[in-house]
Structure formats: structure tokens, C-alpha cells
Amino acid sequence: xxxxxxxxxxxxxxxxxxxxxxxxxxxxxxxxxxxxxxxxxxxxxxxxxxxxxxxxxxxxxxxxxxxxxxxxxxxxxxxxxxxxxxxxxxxxxxxxxxxxxxxxxxxxxxxxxxxxxxxxxxxxxxxxxxxxxxxxxxxxxxxxxxxxxxxxxxxxxxxxxxxxxxxxxxxxxxxxxxxxxxxxxxxxxxxxxxxxxxxxxxxxxxxxxxxxxxxxxxxxxxxxxxxxxxxxxxxxxxxxxxxxxxxxxxxxxxxxxxxxxxxxxxxxxxxxxxxxxxxxxxxxxxxxxxxxxxxxxxxxxxxxxxxxxxxxxxxxxxxxxx
Amino acid sequence: xxxxxxxxxxxxxxxxxxxxxxxxxxxxxxxxxxxxxxxxxxxxxxxxxxxxxxxxxxxxxxxxxxxxxxxxxxxxxxxxxxxxxxxxxxxxxxxxxxxxxxxxxxxxxxxxxxxxxxxxxxxxxxxxxxxxxxxxxxxxxxxxxxxxxxxxxxxxxxxxxxxxxxxxxxxxxxxxxxxxxxxxxxxxxxxxxxxxxxxxxxxxxxxxxxxxxxxxxxxxxxxxxxxxxxxxxxxxxxxxxxxxxxxxxxxxxxxxxxxxxxxxxxxxxxxxxxxxxxxxxxxxxxxxxxxxxxxxxxxxxxxxxxxxxxxxxxxxxxxxxxxxxxxx
Numbered sequence: 001x002x003x004x005x006x007x008x009x010x011x012x013x014x015x016x017x018x019x020x021x022x023x024x025x026x027x028x029x030x031x032x033x034x035x036x037x038x039x040x041x042x043x044x045x046x047x048x049x050x051x052x053x054x055x056x057x058x059x060x061x062x063x064x065x066x067x068x069x070x071x072x073x074x075x076x077x078x079x080x081x082x083x084x085x086x087x088x089x090x091x092x093x094x095x096x097x098x099x100x101x102x103x104x105x106x107x108x109x110x111x112x113x114x115x116x117x118x119x120x121x122x123x124x125x126x127x128x129x130x131x132x133x134x135x136x137x138x139x140x141x142x143x144x145x146x147x148x149x150x151x152x153x154x155x156x157x158x159x160x161x162x163x164x165x166x167x168x169x170x171x172x173x174x175x176x177x178x179x180x181x182x183x184x185x186x187x188x189x190x191x192x193x194x195x196x197x198x199x200x201x202x203x204x205x206x207x208x209x210x211x212x213x214x215x216x217x218x219x220x221x222x223x224x225x226x227x228x229x230x231x232x233x234x235x236x237x238x239x240x241x242x243x244x245x246x247x248x249x250x251x252x253x254x255x256x257x258x259x260x261x262x263x264x265x266x267x268x269x270x271x272x273x274x275x276x277x278x279x280x281x282x283x284x285x286x287x288x289x290x291x292x293x294x295x296x297x298x299x300x301x302x303x304x305x306x307x308x309x310x311x312x313x314x315x316x317x318x319x320x321x322x
Numbered sequence: 323x324x325x326x327x328x329x330x331x332x333x334x335x336x337x338x339x340x341x342x343x344x345x346x347x348x349x350x351x352x353x354x355x356x357x358x359x360x361x362x363x364x365x366x367x368x369x370x371x372x373x374x375x376x377x378x379x380x381x382x383x384x385x386x387x388x389x390x391x392x393x394x395x396x397x398x399x400x401x402x403x404x405x406x407x408x409x410x411x412x413x414x415x416x417x418x419x420x421x422x423x424x425x426x427x428x429x430x431x432x433x434x435x436x437x438x439x440x441x442x443x444x445x446x447x448x449x450x451x452x453x454x455x456x457x458x459x460x461x462x463x464x465x466x467x468x469x470x471x472x473x474x475x476x477x478x479x480x481x482x483x484x485x486x487x488x489x490x491x492x493x494x495x496x497x498x499x500x501x502x503x504x505x506x507x508x509x510x511x512x513x514x515x516x517x518x519x520x521x522x523x524x525x526x527x528x529x530x531x532x533x534x535x536x537x538x539x540x541x542x543x544x545x546x547x548x549x550x551x552x553x554x555x556x557x558x559x560x561x562x563x564x565x566x567x568x569x570x571x572x573x574x575x576x577x578x579x580x581x582x583x584x585x586x587x588x589x590x591x592x593x594x595x596x597x598x599x600x601x602x603x604x605x606x607x608x609x610x611x612x613x614x615x616x617x618x619x620x621x622x623x624x625x626x627x628x629x630x631x632x633x634x635x636x637x638x639x640x641x642x643x644x645x646x647x648x649x650x
Contacts, residue, residue, distance in 0.1 A: 042514035043485075149602055150372075179371040179541060184585035184598035191595065206514060213587040213596070236589065250519035252544025254586055256571045259548050264523055265516045 002069035003030035004200050005054070005168055010063035012046075012053045019274040023049040025224035026063070028298070029217075033167060034194065036201040038215030038232065040208055040247070044272070046224040047204045048092075051170035054202070055087050056080060067168075085115065088161040092173035094153035098145040104131070105141045107156055111163045130159040135189060151182035158189065168200045176207060187214060208251050212236060217304070220244045223272050223280040226298065230305040240307040242315065243281045279309070287311055333503060333535050334360045334383065339397035341378050344390060348607040352378045354559040355396070360503065365529065365536040367546035367567075369582075370556035371603055376539045377427075379556075380505040382407075383537075384424055385414040420450040423496040427508040429488035433480040439491045440466070440476030446498045465494040469524060486517035493525065500532055507539045522549060543586060547571060555579050558604055558614040561633075565640035575642045577619045613644070621646060 012024040091097035341353040426432040463473035554564040563576040581599040634647040
């Protein structure tokens, strides 16, 4: 059986005055039904663009996307309409992603209306069903987003995404605007829904402790490229790429006895406009060596664990905590 | 260590502070009788959720609450034995930015977009010191270098800097007059983790160098663990638990604090579901009569809804606002 979603050498460039901005540059992965791929990286690394390109909210520059074995890289209008039922997105900011003039039930009903299959009564019943599924009390049916708190608003976003019974949902930082106690409620809801409906998630976030919790596999992106991908536990246990090491060491740990030593990166992201070929992390890397300016290739260092660093084998010998 | 704390000099002592916001529709009870003291050279973390009243406390210390709608109902903020709340605006201006400075949450909006960063830092220095323009220029360059920005960028505008750099500029500005107290309002929330690590490391070394006291406002318990000496947990405008970091991280006692820790995703966790705190923070326009946490509390008893618990000191310096403090 083919994977639910397969992405091959996907590229998305944006034209700017100063040249081509390589937002997504040659990403490969596949995702099976019911699984979660976490995508992490700093702001500007192209993780949101990747999600949006897969959903055709942006047109890919190059590469191929397969959904259930079918090539959906350049869908026709009708095909795209059908795809929207299968693939959905939950946006980051529950404050700006909802139409302030639509009530809760109108917002959730909108995708059903566009789909145009159900009658008015059926749609209403479906909306009430969805509200119950995401834990919104029926009395909120006619309230407007501004009357609700962030957690409830994000539940509306989730209900909208679920309304057409998709198989795959891109979750673009769905909990980063929420307080921790509410964040936990929403994450649990998403996990429950995945279990019940067999959803596949692509979970885009910069919060590494959340991503470890929710993901099966994690992809680490840096300036549009994948630098490392591994099963969630393995990525944290057996970190190979120097960037991933620095990223993981920078997570503040809520424990006063186990403070890890932070690996401080110097400088900031280099510009993604017309980047030099070769390792994009080289300017900030502690282990940068002569061979590094060359093109990095993705290698499978252990089953399902990919790393794009030409020195990863040598680096095993070096103690990363020093 | 204990002895050191006993003799430590109090820099700022907040007593019974209450702040309300009066709007046309309702009265918002933002800060409800908060007491907090900050010793010299100490870092205090003010932790809580959005709308808990953390920022109102900090703004009140600096005298930059928007009055009206804000209104200070009661309390005093004693600074060297004098009440800051009684200072005139003129007196306050001598303190603000000079003795007490603030780092704002969002570096993108805290800077003036039409002035160079150098001008903005020098402005603070000139305001509070009688020095020549040349000296002010020199000090500004020193400050920029101190936070890791080349002095050549004196004449650059804020939009020419990245987010992390802008936050460094804001920090340089706050530290320009070598303040005794630094109010840091979510200084790294808008930054990526790797940049956050850089900025924190820098703040730690500056704090040690200048012996500055810091009030760190944040919702990130991970950040507090690595940065603070004392912690105050704020909920619905009240401090529900306070103590040293060891008290809070090892011996947390208030059900809200315990709930906060439980709801965090842990890196070494094996369980399949998080443990959220049920419900939401009460509406600050309509606070419940009894304990503010009553509705969400897993250990609530009938008496909790009837009257408000008093603060109990369960160990020296470790206070908890709960009827069942200390026991379990």
C-alpha cells in the first residue's frame, strides 16, 4: 500500500527584488495514515511554507506530491476541490484566522456549504455533532469569536478542519498562541481525534517539547532544507546533526536539577535569498570544516534516521557536551 | 546561603497592591492585593497565564499604567523606604530608565522606527546624566558592544535588525544607565529558541556583572528554572504561591502550581496524554467569592467556595494561598 502522502524533492521559491528566496528547497518525506510528522525549525526556515505548498495554498516551484499514490502536483480545478476535502489545515492564530463576523456555527458550516452535498438540516446536525466532538458546548452556537477565549477559538478552527472528514491535516503551530494549561487541553483533543478518526498530522511547530510528545517522526528544517529526520525518541536520544544538537540543548527545561549545558549558536539565520550551494548551516556550525561548503546529501545513518551532514560520522567520536 | 538571604538588603517592597481597570462596561480586577519583595541582586520570576496581572504589576512599579482606565486601589511600593506610588510624575521620570528600567515583550514595537538605534539609546543616557554628546556617543557604543552588536551599527534603524538583535538593542537601552532593578516582561517570548538561549546567556552575564536585580515576567517555567532565584506564581491577580526556585520546583504545594507543572509536555515523558488543568481562568470582571482557583481545583472542598484562603507560610520564605497548604 502506498503511503498516504509522499513528497519528492519539493521546492518553493519566491521571487524577490534581490533574487530568488529559497523557502523550501528539496524536501522529501512520506507519511502514513494515522501517523504524525513533526516539523520543527526556527522562524523563517520554511516550515509553514512547506505545509502550505503541500496543500496547494501555494503552488510548488518544483518537485512532486503524491496523495494516496496519485500525483497531485498540478491538480485541475475539480481535482483541487476534491483534494480540499481530504487535506485540511489548522492555523496558528485563533485570533486572526476566524472571520469576526461569522458566528461559531456559521464558521464551522462554511466548508460544508462550499462542498454543497448536505441539506440545510443535515448541515446543522453535522455542525452540532462537530461542536460536541471538539468540546464546544451547544450554547456557543450563536456566539462570535471575540466572545470566546483562545482555547475555544482554536476548537472552532479544529472543527472547521474536521468538517469535511479529511485524512490529512496540516497543523501550523496550533497551540503556540495558547497558555500551557489550555495548550494541554487542545493537544489531548487532537490526539483523541487522531485515534478515533485515523488522521495523519503534519505538526509544524517551534516548540520542541510539544513536538516530541505528539509526533511519530520529527523533521528538523534549516533554511528550507531538511537537516535531520528521525523517529521522535531517537532524534532526542541520538542526535546527529550539529544544528539539531544546538536546537535541542536550547530548550528551557522546567527542572532545576537537570539543567543541560546550552550549546550557544553564534549569529543568526543567514539569508535564504540566493543561498550558496553547500551546507547552509556552515556559518554557525561549531564543527565547520573544509569539506562543508560542498553540497550536503541526506544519508540514512540508521533505519529511518536521516542526516544531512558530511561530518556526522566523525562527530560521533566527539563528545557533544564539552 | 540561608544567612545571606537573611541579611540581604530589600530593594523593593510591594505591599497589598490592588489595581483595577474601570471601563464603561465593567470593572476588571487585574491585581488583587499582591505583596512581593525583591532583594538586591536577586532575580524574581513572576509566572502566570495570560491575563493573570503580571504585566500590570510591572507597569505599576514603573508608573506607566494607563490611568485611566487603570486605577491603583490600595497598596504601596516602597523603594528605599519611600512609596513610589506617591511620587510625582517629575520625580518618577528621574527613576524611570535610570534606577528602574523595563524590557518590553515585543522588540518589534518597543523601538521607534524613525530614529536610529544609537540615537534611542543615547537619548536615555542623556536624559539621566549630565554628559557631553561625545561621552554619550561613547557610552552608547560601549552598550552596543556589550550586548554583542558592533558599534558601527549606531546609525542603523530598527528595521535593519533581526528580531534577536532588536531585543538586544532594547536590552542595551534598558541597561544604559545601569539600573538597580530591571523589569523584564517576557523578554524572549518573541524569539526563537536558539536566539532565546543567546539573549538569556547575555542577560545572565550582565546581571552578574552589574549586580542588577531582575523581575522576570514569563509564562515559561523552563525559563524560570534556569534564570531565577525566587518565584511568585500569579493566578487571577493574586500570588498563589511564592518561594525560592527549590521551593517551587521541588516542593510545590498549591494545586495550581502542581497543575501547571503537570500540564507541561515533558521531554522524558512516557505517558500518552497530557494532564491539563480543567476549565479556564475566571473572568477578571466577575471573580468568584471564595478561592479563585476553586472551580478548576482537583482538591476543592465546600469551604473553598465560601471564603478566600489566607497566605500561609509553610516553610521559611515559602508561602501558599490555600486552605490546605502544607498538608495533602
